[in-house]
Amino acid sequence: MEPVLRFAPSPTGYLHVGGARTAIFNWLIARQKNGQFLLRIEDTDRARSTEESIRKIISALQWLGLDWDGEIRYQSANVQRHMEIANRLLQEGKAYRCFCTREELEAKRKRAEALKLNRYYDGTCRHLSPEEIQQKLDQGLPFAIRFKVPEGQVRFNDLIHGPMSVDNDTLDDFIIVRSDNTPVYQLAVVVDDHDMGVNLVLRGDDHISNTNKQILLYQALNWKVPEFGHLPLILGPDKNRLSKRHGATSVEEFRNMGIFPEALFNYLCLLGWSSGDDREIFSKEELIRRFSLERVNKTAAVFDLQKLLWINSKYLAQKSVDELLPFVETWLKNKGLPLSYLQDERFRYLIGLLQIRSKTMNELTEQLDLFFTDPVEYEEKGVKKFFAKENSLQILEALYALFQQQPAQFFDNLQEIEQAIRNLAEKSGLSAGKVIHPLRLALTGKTASPGIFEMIYVLGQKKVLNRLKNAINYTKKLIH
Numbered sequence: 001m002e003p004v005l006r007f008a009p010s011p012t013g014y015l016h017v018g019g020a021r022t023a024i025f026n027w028l029i030a031r032q033k034n035g036q037f038l039l040r041i042e043d044t045d046r047a048r049s050t051e052e053s054i055r056k057i058i059s060a061l062q063w064l065g066l067d068w069d070g071e072i073r074y075q076s077a078n079v080q081r082h083m084e085i086a087n088r089l090l091q092e093g094k095a096y097r098c099f100c101t102r103e104e105l106e107a108k109r110k111r112a113e114a115l116k117l118n119r120y121y122d123g124t125c126r127h128l129s130p131e132e133i134q135q136k137l138d139q140g141l142p143f144a145i146r147f148k149v150p151e152g153q154v155r156f157n158d159l160i161h162g163p164m165s166v167d168n169d170t171l172d173d174f175i176i177v178r179s180d181n182t183p184v185y186q187l188a189v190v191v192d193d194h195d196m197g198v199n200l201v202l203r204g205d206d207h208i209s210n211t212n213k214q215i216l217l218y219q220a221l222n223w224k225v226p227e228f229g230h231l232p233l234i235l236g237p238d239k240n241r242l243s244k245r246h247g248a249t250s251v252e253e254f255r256n257m258g259i260f261p262e263a264l265f266n267y268l269c270l271l272g273w274s275s276g277d278d279r280e281i282f283s284k285e286e287l288i289r290r291f292s293l294e295r296v297n298k299t300a301a302v303f304d305l306q307k308l309l310w311i312n313s314k315y316l317a318q319k320s321v322d323e324l325l326p327f328v329e330t331w332l333k334n335k336g337l338p339l340s341y342l343q344d345e346r347f348r349y350l351i352g353l354l355q356i357r358s359k360t361m362n363e364l365t366e367q368l369d370l371f372f373t374d375p376v377e378y379e380e381k382g383v384k385k386f387f388a389k390e391n392s393l394q395i396l397e398a399l400y401a402l403f404q405q406q407p408a409q410f411f412d413n414l415q416e417i418e419q420a421i422r423n424l425a426e427k428s429g430l431s432a433g434k435v436i437h438p439l440r441l442a443l444t445g446k447t448a449s450p451g452i453f454e455m456i457y458v459l460g461q462k463k464v465l466n467r468l469k470n471a472i473n474y475t476k477k478l479i480h
């Protein structure tokens, strides 16, 4: 049978990476087995659900490339149907009206806590006679609807954790409709999953206790119980559940950091699933082919930002410069710089140089400043080593003279540039490094940069001379 899966986020915030991973695993199975991946927005909590959150969740899913089948369903549109099923359970004697007040329930809860009972609801309203019920209805007393948990056990075979069971006498007669006449999640999710034909529910470990209750509802309604799998949680480095305290947790934040969607997708798959070999970089097509629930870990996974960055750097390195241009375009726009730079050969060459030295697009674009702005300060340890030495000024002046006397086309030829610098070093009786380090500091302000010959090509004669002049002035001041 083709699997029908769904992702069912509550739109009360952004899309957390844990939710994104749940969505990805559902999507992978659906695509692998020619099944369906449905999207249902669980927006019945009107107080906490927002349009903004719906928009963010949808845009994060789209960004990750998780396309869903059919229309998006909104749980709030099905309230009537939820109520119809609640009433059916009521009529069949599988649920009952509970007239207990909030204060009474609170007292029951306290009592259960004190006595360390498994369940707090003592069944007061379970045993009301039809006359008593009618009397309360006539008085217009508000009521909730509770599911009558039968005797026995709930058992299911979790696709990740294996056989699971719970004794029903540990479960309260749980509420399925609140006293304000709104259906509760436990009921809504079962009715919707059933109506949507969902036959495989894959969601976070935190839903295991819900699954027990939901299976009881399926059974009471004589509906086929879907298969269930519960994914281990994602933890922060301190082994607590990954939260904002640990830094970025939403798909949107990683996107804003300059992470590629395919890198986040790839990383989230490794977070809880292992391929069985040492490989870590997988295309979406490969993941669709290779993913299996058997290889999903049972234990929680620790989110490792460094690993995500490493994976992202691999994707970044593989891209063509053209693929990076849209990001650079945004950066140029934000900086108020002309977009014509996107066609500038030297600028594009710099993008290529930076792409293999950066982990994220943001890290790359930050370094593009190098192209536009002469360094205003120099790395301190570099100054000590390369500008404050006895012969520093001499070296910088010799470099200035060398570049000043070259024709324009000299700066188009990497080999010539390299040869000229090596010749200069040799003539001065210095190792190439002794010339290159001060030159790098002068041109970039840093002790590390892309290859220096390449940087000279990128900058061209005017900028090179200007930056050397600045460095010479800086060095003179150091000496005096």
Ligand code: GLU
Pocket: 008, 009, 010, 042, 189, 202, 203, 207
């Ligand atoms: N709406 C629930 C949540 O966001 C998920 C429900 C489910 O997957 O059954 O946690």
